[in-house]
Amino acid sequence: MEKQKLVLIGNGMAGVRAVEEILKLSPDQFDITVFGSEPYPNYDRIQLSKVLQGDTEISDITLNSWEWYEENNILLYPGETVTAVDTEKQTVTTDKDRQVPYDKLIMATGSVPFMLPLPGADKEGVTAFRDIKDCEQMIESAEQYKKAVVIGGGLLGLEAARGLLNLGMEVDVVHIADFLMERQLDRTAGKMLQKELEKQGMNFLLEKQSQEIIGEDRVEGLRFKDGEEVEADLVVMAVGIRPNAALASQSGIPVNRGIIVNDHLETEILNVYAVGECAEHREMVYGLVAPLYQQGQEMAKKICGIESEGYQGSVLSTQLKVSGVDVFSTGKINEDEDTKTVKVFDDWRGIYQKVLVDEGKITGAVLFGDTKEGNQLLSLINKGAAIEEYLDQDKSDAAGIDFIASMGSEEIVCGCNGVTKGTIVNAIGEQGLTTVDQVKGCTSASRSCGGCKPLVADLLEHTLGDEYDHNQKESICACTSLSRDEVVEEIKSKGLTHIREVMNVLEWKTEEGCSKCKPALNYYLGMINPSEYKDEKESRFVNERLHANIQNDGTYSVVPRMYGGVTNSEDLRKIADVADKYEVKMIKVTGGQRLDLLGVQKEDLPRIWSELDMPSGSAYAKGLRTVKTCVGADFCRFGTQDSIGLGVQMEKKFEGLNTPHKVKMSVSACPRNCAEGSVKDVGVVGLDGEFEIYVGGNGGTHMRQAELLSKVKTEEEVIDATAAFLQYYREDANYLERTSAWVERVGLDHIQSVLSNKKTFIELIQRMNEALAVVQQQDPWKEAIESETLLRDLYKNVKVAAGSN
Amino acid sequence: MEQVLKRVFAAKLSDLPEKLGRTVEAGGLELAIFKLADDNIRVIENRCPHKGGVLAEGMVSGEHVFCPMHDWKISVVDGKVQDPDTGCVQTYDVEVQNGDVYIYIPE
Numbered sequence: 001m002e003k004q005k006l007v008l009i010g011n012g013m014a015g016v017r018a019v020e021e022i023l024k025l026s027p028d029q030f031d032i033t034v035f036g037s038e039p040y041p042n043y044d045r046i047q048l049s050k051v052l053q054g055d056t057e058i059s060d061i062t063l064n065s066w067e068w069y070e071e072n073n074i075l076l077y078p079g080e081t082v083t084a085v086d087t088e089k090q091t092v093t094t095d096k097d098r099q100v101p102y103d104k105l106i107m108a109t110g111s112v113p114f115m116l117p118l119p120g121a122d123k124e125g126v127t128a129f130r131d132i133k134d135c136e137q138m139i140e141s142a143e144q145y146k147k148a149v150v151i152g153g154g155l156l157g158l159e160a161a162r163g164l165l166n167l168g169m170e171v172d173v174v175h176i177a178d179f180l181m182e183r184q185l186d187r188t189a190g191k192m193l194q195k196e197l198e199k200q201g202m203n204f205l206l207e208k209q210s211q212e213i214i215g216e217d218r219v220e221g222l223r224f225k226d227g228e229e230v231e232a233d234l235v236v237m238a239v240g241i242r243p244n245a246a247l248a249s250q251s252g253i254p255v256n257r258g259i260i261v262n263d264h265l266e267t268e269i270l271n272v273y274a275v276g277e278c279a280e281h282r283e284m285v286y287g288l289v290a291p292l293y294q295q296g297q298e299m300a301k302k303i304c305g306i307e308s309e310g311y312q313g314s315v316l317s318t319q320l321k322v323s324g325v326d327v328f329s330t331g332k333i334n335e336d337e338d339t340k341t342v343k344v345f346d347d348w349r350g351i352y353q354k355v356l357v358d359e360g361k362i363t364g365a366v367l368f369g370d371t372k373e374g375n376q377l378l379s380l381i382n383k384g385a386a387i388e389e390y391l392d393q394d395k396s397d398a399a400g401i402d403f404i405a406s407m408g409s410e411e412i413v414c415g416c417n418g419v420t421k422g423t424i425v426n427a428i429g430e431q432g433l434t435t436v437d438q439v440k441g442c443t444s445a446s447r448s449c450g451g452c453k454p455l456v457a458d459l460l461e462h463t464l465g466d467e468y469d470h471n472q473k474e475s476i477c478a479c480t481s482l483s484r485d486e487v488v489e490e491i492k493s494k495g496l497t498h499i500r501e502v503m504n505v506l507e508w509k510t511e512e513g514c515s516k517c518k519p520a521l522n523y524y525l526g527m528i529n530p531s532e533y534k535d536e537k538e539s540r541f542v543n544e545r546l547h548a549n550i551q552n553d554g555t556y557s558v559v560p561r562m563y564g565g566v567t568n569s570e571d572l573r574k575i576a577d578v579a580d581k582y583e584v585k586m587i588k589v590t591g592g593q594r595l596d597l598l599g600v601q602k603e604d605l606p607r608i609w610s611e612l613d614m615p616s617g618s619a620y621a622k623g624l625r626t627v628k629t630c631v632g633a634d635f636c637r638f639g640t641q642d643s644i645g646l647g648v649q650m651e652k653k654f655e656g657l658n659t660p661h662k663v664k665m666s667v668s669a670c671p672r673n674c675a676e677g678s679v680k681d682v683g684v685v686g687l688d689g690e691f692e693i694y695v696g697g698n699g700g701t702h703m704r705q706a707e708l709l710s711k712v713k714t715e716e717e718v719i720d721a722t723a724a725f726l727q728y729y730r731e732d733a734n735y736l737e738r739t740s741a742w743v744e745r746v747g748l749d750h751i752q753s754v755l756s757n758k759k760t761f762i763e764l765i766q767r768m769n770e771a772l773a774v775v776q777q778q779d780p781w782k783e784a785i786e787s788e789t790l791l792r793d794l795y796k797n798v799k800v801a802a803g804s805n
Numbered sequence: 806m807e808q809v810l811k812r813v814f815a816a817k818l819s820d821l822p823e824k825l826g827r828t829v830e831a832g833g834l835e836l837a838i839f840k841l842a843d844d845n846i847r848v849i850e851n852r853c854p855h856k857g858g859v860l861a862e863g864m865v866s867g868e869h870v871f872c873p874m875h876d877w878k879i880s881v882v883d884g885k886v887q888d889p890d891t892g893c894v895q896t897y898d899v900e901v902q903n904g905d906v907y908i909y910i911p912e
């Protein structure tokens with residue numbers, strides 16, 4: 001039988017998702033043709049906010065790659081707009097004069113941003129926030145200009161404003177109402193939100209009506225009805241969207257606000273369907289993806305001839321994608337005379353929660369500051385649940401589980417990506433997933449706004465039952481279900497000695513592991529048996545394998561040791577000479593008190609190291625990086641101890657060590673702590689006659705202040721305590737867990753009590769010394785220079801001369 | 806479209822490190838050549854479709870390489886990027902003859 005011709009107008013989120021549903025139900029029934037005005041494959045419009053905020057890039061938000069269209073035999077015409085539909089002859093015509101017949105037609109033309117018809121709205125520098133092009137224009141403007149005005153204090157406007165702030169612009173948000181997001185929030189929440197965003201640097205002009213955009217060719221400012229003016233080099237209009245239904249209405253397809261559809265997403269014209277923001281169902285037009293994906297599912301069933309109840313409408317929920325503020329709302333927002341509310345207002349912690357109740361049933365909610373219960377409330381509303389069901393549940397973890405258990409498998413957990421409970425449960429079962437991150441990787445649930453993360457965690461717990469690990473003492477990776485502790489225990493008890501053996505004996509699910517377990521096993525094996533184990537260079541990340549940091553363009557950097565941040569003219573001269581000779585792109589003083597030679601070709605690395613003739617600074621290592629010092633007693637008027645001397649000693653003592661993650665230390669000579677001991681893995685502070693040793697600090701992604709481990713009298717005791725602490729960390733922490741996360745997890749008390757046992761303390765130091773003895777036999781750079789095999793295997797590229805064969 | 810391929814000598818089999826990649830420049834192309842644990846040789850384009858990571862420096866596991874930049878997982882057999890990421894890299898045919906490795910690249 002010949003295939004039917006299915007044509008989709010609009011290559012956007014709703015339309016393409018509907019096509020995916022159709023392919024799932026009936027992969028061979030249709031020849032599919034897609035027209036899209038935008039010159040890209042289908043991308044995640046939601047993520048434009050994150051692109052603008054700098055959290056991701058345009059190249060990363062593609063939902064369906066070009067290959068996807070090819071693999072599914074879909075004929076895609078990107079950058080081509082349908083200009084007419086002939087519903088009698090059943091054909092569509094495009095702006096490139098192409099005419100294509102259809103048996104079934106889906107209109108998924110989305111929305112058009114509403115542009116206020118102000119005088120001057122056509123000036124350069126006035127934009128909407130709807131597509132990639134708008135996003136690119138804003139990013140470009142931010143490079144050249146300083147001042148942005150966003151018109152519209154709703155979801156889109158605030159996300160745009162946050163993005164422009166991140167791009168370094170000053171931002172005014174103009175809003176017509178007297179509080180923000182008035183369509184999704186009540187006044188209390190709106191005002192709290194405003195305060196929070198003001199703290200983030202946004203400036204608000206409320207109850208302002210724009211009158212005119214001023215400037216020559218390019219916008220220079222905005223004038224309001226009250227005569228006031230503000231400067232602007234960029235004006236973003238985010239005042240609303242309108243269903244894009246013009247094509248339909250010109251083609252005689254009935255349109256009200258949007259294209260009118262029934263529960264099966266059929267328009268009033270035979271064989272013509274509409275889905276997405278362009279469609280109007282039971283007088284509702286939706287502007288969020290979750291309902292649009294549900295529509296797509298129902299439409300697909302109809303098109304493939306599968307009986308179903310049809311689309312019943314959706315209760316909406318919104319979440320603001322601005323980091324640092326948690327806002328959620330769903331259903332009814334404002335109470336009327338008959339509404340009762342349940343409210344929590346905690347001004348101190350900045351939490352506001354309001355649940356609306358009509359005739360005993362939950363009808364809406366507004367959450368600010370703590371939005372954990374958002375998804376649950378949405379689902380309760382969908383079920384028509386009584387308020388008691390919400391109030392009576394204990395707010396412990398168990399409640400979330402009950403809730404997730406009650407969800408149907410077709411119910412959507414991740415609204416942004418339309419991932420159902422069923423999909424996640426299947427993935428957990430089939431692929432042996434145990435962590436939220438793994439679920440995210442395999443199913444995309446929680447990949448966009450992240451709001452459903454708690455639900456995903458509950459779902460994991462519900463599905464895995466006893467196997468679920470509350471502390472997420474996760475399996476090492478998807479290749480095994482064993483946790484770190486179990487693997488380490490097995491290695492010890494079975495006397496396993498290399499990676500392949502571990503994988504075989506412990507029944508890894510993959511032949512050769514992955515980029516997570518290989519380096520982890522390599523570390524554990526070396527930690528357990530330092531003198532016997534032979535490090536596997538092919539299980540090291542590039543930086544550690546090559547002993548240099550790879551750069552974004554594939555060149556490398558060279559950071560020699562400069563113990564305690566102290567250098568001399570001879571070393572500096574060598575560095576300068578090498579930099580000249582090999583034309584390094586930049587010499588930079590690092591945050592760790594030493595020099596970095598950046599932009600070195602891989603093949604030059606061994607020569608540079610040999611000419612420098614300095615030890616490697618291990619700037620790439622999961623090991624000791626730097627020991628930062630302050631000038632100390634020799635020079636500083638406050639110095640009480642020889643911080644430089646002790647710092648250098650410590651760096652020499654622990655250099656080359658392998659640790660679960662990198663280790664940074666510092667020594668300061670008085671409580672002013674100029675070497676920043678509060679954010680180091682080990683931070684020593686010298687006082688008159690004693691030293692304080694702080695541990696578990698981190699100044700990186702997750703800032704954490706170091707805690708006082710102990711006070712000691714002598715430099716030897718500092719080194720001993722550091723050795724015992726670090727050895728316990730080596731033996732107990734997960735691979736890739738910084739001391740900060742480890743100390744936080746196991747508790748300082750616990751560590752102190754382990755180290756307070758004299759015998760344990762001494763044994764830890766002994767095992768540390770064994771480990772050091774092995775790694776300090778040779779500096780890694782020297783080792784590479786002196787080994788023909790390493791030079792050939794790791795540092796050589798092949799160049800095939802032209803014309804050779 | 807017919808493409809004319811030529812055969813170029815890339816390396817001696819015994820010179821290639823096992824379970825590691827090596828960068829090969831040939832005929833204006835930058836390729837990554839891998840000797841897998843089963844001694845098979847595979848050649849793919851050396852740049853990751855994500856942000857141009859040098860694939861020859863990635864970690865090799867079975868028939869996949871993990872990009873050293875952001876850990877995308879790519880098949881060295883058919884060049885496909887693995888879920889949840891998408892894309893693909895060009896693959897090239899290889900021939901091993903008397904311990905010499907040859908690659909077929911476009912003329």
Ligand code: SRM
Pocket residue numbers: 549550551552557559588589590591592593594596619620625626662664679680697698699700701702738
């Ligand atoms: C060179 C340097 C920046 C500079 O120019 O100053 C640097 C450069 C890099 N840092 Fe850093 N960090 C540098 C000091 C820091 C500091 C400050 C410090 O050490 O005093 C921090 C915060 C303090 C801390 O670690 O607690 C820091 C926190 C990070 C983190 C986040 C670590 C965390 O636990 O959250 C990473 C990511 C990681 O390691 O996984 C990182 C990772 C990186 C990497 C290796 C990223 C990578 O994998 O490619 C960067 C290499 C760039 C390149 O192209 O070569 N860098 N990095 C600094 C080298 C210091 C040195 O001499 O060795």
Ligand SMILES: Cc1cc2nc3c(=O)[nH]c(=O)nc-3n(C[C@H](O)[C@H](O)[C@H](O)COP(=O)(O)OP(=O)(O)OC[C@H]3O[C@@H](n4cnc5c(N)ncnc54)[C@H](O)[C@@H]3O)c2cc1C
Pocket residue numbers: 009010011012013014015035036037038045046047048049080081082083108109110111129130131156159244247275276277278286287288289290292319321415416449
């Ligand atoms: C910055 C931003 C942030 C957002 N954040 C969220 C969020 O957090 N959560 C959420 O749920 N939603 C969010 N949304 C809304 C969400 O992106 C939309 O609801 C969704 O994209 C609508 O899908 P659609 O397919 O109906 O329309 P679109 O994705 O707009 O697709 C329609 C496509 O059809 C094309 N087209 C139109 N007419 C024609 C024609 N005649 N011929 C050919 N092609 C045509 C258009 O060019 C467009 O590419 C956000 C939107 C934006 C802009």
Ligand code: SF4
Pocket residue numbers: none
């Ligand atoms: S902060 Fe560190 S990791 Fe981030 S860009 Fe700078 S050097 Fe690279």
Ligand code: FES
Pocket residue numbers: 853854855856857858872873874875876877
């Ligand atoms: S460049 Fe390869 S994963 Fe990013």
